[in-house]
Amino acid sequence: MAAFTSASTSASITPELRQWIIAQAEAGCELPALLQAMRAAGWAEDVAVAALEQTLAEHLRDQGVAVDTLIAEASRPVPEPDLRGEPTWIDAGDRRVAVLTTVALPRLVVFGGFLSDDECEQLKAEAAPRLKRSMTVDTRTGGEELNDDRTSAGMFFTRGESPLIARIEARIARLLNWPVEHGEGIQVLRYCSGAEYKPHYDYFDPAAPGTARLTEHGGQRVGTLVMYLDEPLRGGATTFPDAGIAVAPRRGNAVFFSYPMPHPATRTLHGGAPVLEGEKWIATKWLRERPY
């Protein structure tokens, strides 16, 4: 690697290049991808590495306070199942839940048999009369809006609303070691053929003006459990485009993922792929850092 103090490297870091590197890094672009882009633009590898190193080091020094904040954010506790000893099953209180897949980054676990078929049907039946075209949280204002990125129909249960809801919430709390009180009410979504939920993050963007209002009560979201209530014939996977993961929407199963900081580095960008045939039903539980 070239010494980044070399006169030629310093001279070639124009203000535009510096700005570009910082913008890419802040948008979550990883160093190898940045390096590749610079090489494609005709930079010699050693000069590009030196330019990246120098620019980012300077930028971090300039942002002393922000770095401290980032580290504090990174240590935020998150829900997590107890997978010590690599169990095949976890006792979730009233039900044994299978551990099907675990991923380190994004932190993700796929569970099998989280809900019985009866519970899936009951949840659908309790939700069906109350379904409305889905709204998404508008982080500009902290309110809600109709959104073309989300073409499902949905409704929210309040926490503990029925014996079934209370039982499922207790199961989630036990499975993920996270207090019931830190959970938002369960949301049920129905996707008809063609409906989808475009990739998004579940945490609230710290830079968005509405986030202060949305996190006033309960703090940030730190984890998500998506439970599949009914499966389409084709399509409808829960996809994580940054990680190349697609979780099949199998009835009764659930996918859990957590994010210790509201940042793309958590790799939790995810969406509901378009349903190609049949209907997909899910129930989502979002978990907050504090009582909600």
Ligand SMILES: O=C(O)CCC(=O)C(=O)O
């Ligand atoms: O439909 C899916 O599989 C994903 C749902 C989702 O992202 C959510 O409810 O936040």
Ligand SMILES: [Fe+2]
């Ligand atoms: Fe989501």
